[in-house]
Amino acid sequence: xxxxxxxxxxxxxxxxxxxxxxxxxxxxxxxxxxxxxxxxxxxxxxxxxxxxxxxxxxxxxxxxxxxxxxxxxxxxxxxxxxxxxxxxxxxxxxxxxxxxxxxxxxxxxxxxxxxxxxxxxxxxxxxxxxxxxxxxxxxxxxxxxxxxxxxxxxxxxxxxxxxxxxxxxxxxxxxxxxxxxxxxxxxxxxxxxxxxxxxx
Amino acid sequence: xxxxxxxxxxxxxxxxxxxxxxxxxxxxxxxxxxxxxxxxxxxxxxxxxxxxxxxxxxxxxxxxxxxx
Numbered sequence: 001x002x003x004x005x006x007x008x009x010x011x012x013x014x015x016x017x018x019x020x021x022x023x024x025x026x027x028x029x030x031x032x033x034x035x036x037x038x039x040x041x042x043x044x045x046x047x048x049x050x051x052x053x054x055x056x057x058x059x060x061x062x063x064x065x066x067x068x069x070x071x072x073x074x075x076x077x078x079x080x081x082x083x084x085x086x087x088x089x090x091x092x093x094x095x096x097x098x099x100x101x102x103x104x105x106x107x108x109x110x111x112x113x114x115x116x117x118x119x120x121x122x123x124x125x126x127x128x129x130x131x132x133x134x135x136x137x138x139x140x141x142x143x144x145x146x147x148x149x150x151x152x153x154x155x156x157x158x159x160x161x162x163x164x165x166x167x168x169x170x171x172x173x174x175x176x177x178x179x180x181x182x183x184x185x186x187x188x189x190x191x192x193x194x195x196x197x198x199x200x
Numbered sequence: 201x202x203x204x205x206x207x208x209x210x211x212x213x214x215x216x217x218x219x220x221x222x223x224x225x226x227x228x229x230x231x232x233x234x235x236x237x238x239x240x241x242x243x244x245x246x247x248x249x250x251x252x253x254x255x256x257x258x259x260x261x262x263x264x265x266x267x268x
Contacts, residue, residue, distance in 0.1 A: 150215060172212070
């Protein structure tokens with residue numbers, strides 16, 4: 001089995017052009033979360049984000065297979081640009097202000113489980129996930145938005161500031177408050193949990 | 201002119217991790233900044249447990265399309 005340097009997108013794209021579906025799977029694995037999050041942040045609907053994610057990668061696949069993909073550009077920024085344009089086009093066509101549907105208000109956060117996690121470690125991670133998910137949802141909207149953009153969509157603070165129409169200091173301030181608030185509330189929730197467990 | 205290191209600089213350092221030994225030294229020397237760094241790193245670590253990702257069925261559909 002051929003092993004690819006997963007840190008080198010150009011190698012993976014070249015391998016996929018030559019017929020390696022495994023190389024494409026690695027590219028997809030590397031970018032799926034970031035691209036999905038970027039789309040979600042624009043369309044605010046996880047099901048629509050999933051559909052658009054598919055459209056993005058269909059374009060990517062078609063471009064590579066047709067031989068017209070230009071290796072001078074970096075793969076990652078290129079895919080993200082496609083995603084951004086598709087999401088914006090969709091938003092404009094829908095001609096509605098994006099709202100989160102009541103039935104899918106909760107973000108589809110998953111637990112980042114590692115294959116070597118024991119059952120107990122996985123249980124602890126899932127417990128942490130559930131608590132964090134609730135706490136993130138309870139953040140003020142502007143803090144939640146910045147947090148998602150920086151941590152999950154991997155946008156720079158400059159990009160976040162431009163995207164949200166605020167100064168970079170405001171973006172940094174929101175992120176800082178989001179992280180500090182999250183951490184304090186998580187500790188409080190955990191302390192309450194521990195006290196309840198040890199009550200006599 | 202000596203630039204004063206702020207909490208925002210610490211946050212940028214946590215997330216952008218640019219190689220900046222003078223900033224690192226300032227953080228280490230200053231208790232308030234060091235506490236800030238530790239708290240932000242802990243919070244970032246918590247968030248790393250979560251991933252915002254698409255469903256398996258969506259990924260499978262894409263991989264299916266990618267087949268030769």
